[in-house]
Amino acid sequence: MAGAGKQMRGRPLVDKVLRATIAEMARVGLEHLAIEEVAARANVNKTTIYRRWATADDLARAALTFASEADLAVPDTGSLRGDLHAFAREFGRVLAHSDVPTMMRMRWGGDGRGPLAKLMREIQRKKHSRWKVMLHRATKRGELRKNADADLIYDVVVGALLYLTVLGPTRRSLDHLNRAIDVILDGALKRTAP
Amino acid sequence: MAGAGKQMRGRPLVDKVLRATIAEMARVGLEHLAIEEVAARANVNKTTIYRRWATADDLARAALTFASEADLAVPDTGSLRGDLHAFAREFGRVLAHSDVPTMMRMRWGGDGRGPLAKLMREIQRKKHSRWKVMLHRATKRGELRKNADADLIYDVVVGALLYLTVLGPTRRSLDHLNRAIDVILDGALKRTAP
Numbered sequence: 001m002a003g004a005g006k007q008m009r010g011r012p013l014v015d016k017v018l019r020a021t022i023a024e025m026a027r028v029g030l031e032h033l034a035i036e037e038v039a040a041r042a043n044v045n046k047t048t049i050y051r052r053w054a055t056a057d058d059l060a061r062a063a064l065t066f067a068s069e070a071d072l073a074v075p076d077t078g079s080l081r082g083d084l085h086a087f088a089r090e091f092g093r094v095l096a097h098s099d100v101p102t103m104m105r106m107r108w109g110g111d112g113r114g115p116l117a118k119l120m121r122e123i124q125r126k127k128h129s130r131w132k133v134m135l136h137r138a139t140k141r142g143e144l145r146k147n148a149d150a151d152l153i154y155d156v157v158v159g160a161l162l163y164l165t166v167l168g169p170t171r172r173s174l175d176h177l178n179r180a181i182d183v184i185l186d187g188a189l190k191r192t193a194p
Numbered sequence: 195m196a197g198a199g200k201q202m203r204g205r206p207l208v209d210k211v212l213r214a215t216i217a218e219m220a221r222v223g224l225e226h227l228a229i230e231e232v233a234a235r236a237n238v239n240k241t242t243i244y245r246r247w248a249t250a251d252d253l254a255r256a257a258l259t260f261a262s263e264a265d266l267a268v269p270d271t272g273s274l275r276g277d278l279h280a281f282a283r284e285f286g287r288v289l290a291h292s293d294v295p296t297m298m299r300m301r302w303g304g305d306g307r308g309p310l311a312k313l314m315r316e317i318q319r320k321k322h323s324r325w326k327v328m329l330h331r332a333t334k335r336g337e338l339r340k341n342a343d344a345d346l347i348y349d350v351v352v353g354a355l356l357y358l359t360v361l362g363p364t365r366r367s368l369d370h371l372n373r374a375i376d377v378i379l380d381g382a383l384k385r386t387a388p
Contacts, residue, residue, distance in 0.1 A: 159362065
């Protein structure tokens with residue numbers, strides 16, 4: 001059973017176990033994560049996991065950090081509109097096949113306290129500061145209207161993309177996402193021509 | 195213990211039980227809802243509940259429908275900007291004290307199948323068509339730009355408001371919500387002056 005796993009070493013083995021952990025968390029919820037089940041899903045020996053992570057909590061923590069590192073690339077096309085269209089494409093693509101249900105369950109399933117909840121918030125915070133760079137570059141280039149608030153525009157973009165890809169009743173097309181970006185930018189960018 | 199509850203009749207009693215049900219679902223999750231616990235929380239006899247709802251599932255269904263009826267008023271101020279500012283105020287107020295954690299847990303905690311998941315989706319659908327009336331009125335009044343897509347603008351507004359009030363890392367002020375509405379409308383509305 002665990003033959004394939006036993007041959008694997010180092011980073012590929014770790015990745016495989018962490019991917020299986022995310023999948024298990026999505027299936028049973030964080031509170032019921034069992035190292036035995038992760039081992040079975042990853043097709044490795046339990047001891048392979050226990051050697052690196054002593055408890056299910058340690059394993060969950062490592063898996064969450066891993067999932068957050070497989071993050072969206074931040075586009076740099078030279079214009080905010082170009083960046084956000086590229087970002088929308090990545091956002092739609094990644095979120096369709098990602099650990100959103102796991103993340104949402106962890107966000108809303110527990111009481112929002114404890115070290116894992118804190119880790120989740122920290123991961124989110126880092127993500128947002130990475131992504132916000134697109135807006136900061138636009139501000140530096142002078143693309144935004146006078147008095148435009150880069151943080152606010154960022155919030156509106158991320159809220160709209162989340163709603164259109166995972167939270168709303170219908171998963172929208174990339175064309176729909178791009179038009180949403182355009183509605184926001186038509187209000188936020190300097191008029192280029194009279 | 196159940197003295198106060200026993201004196202209550204009709205609609206007030208039903209409301210009290212359904213409010214206790216929502217609170218219990220938020221605490222333990224839908225899957226662990228127990229009529230006994232609801233009775234204790236509402237301070238009524240178990241039989242009072244069993245007389246109206248035979249199972250915990252029936253009770254959960256009634257509570258979800260009840261929660262969805264306590265819905266946001268749809269403003270009608272005569273302009274889309276006025277409507278959406280009023281809507282943002284209501285949205286922020288209601289969602290701060292509402293059953294959002296319960297709803298989110300139900301949305302993401304289960305497998306998204308089954309009659310209750312279907313009911314949740316139906317409730318959401320009705321909510322959105324009620325709220326979307328604000329956009330339809332604006333279209334009729336000719337407020338939107340040519341080629342503006344009312345459904346799209348609605349999605350962007352709702353996504354932004356959800357993110358700014360409950361989903362994002364920080365719960366934003368009403369002023370922040372209003373400025374988000376303005377960014378969107380600056381792109382969506384006809385220019386009033388050259």
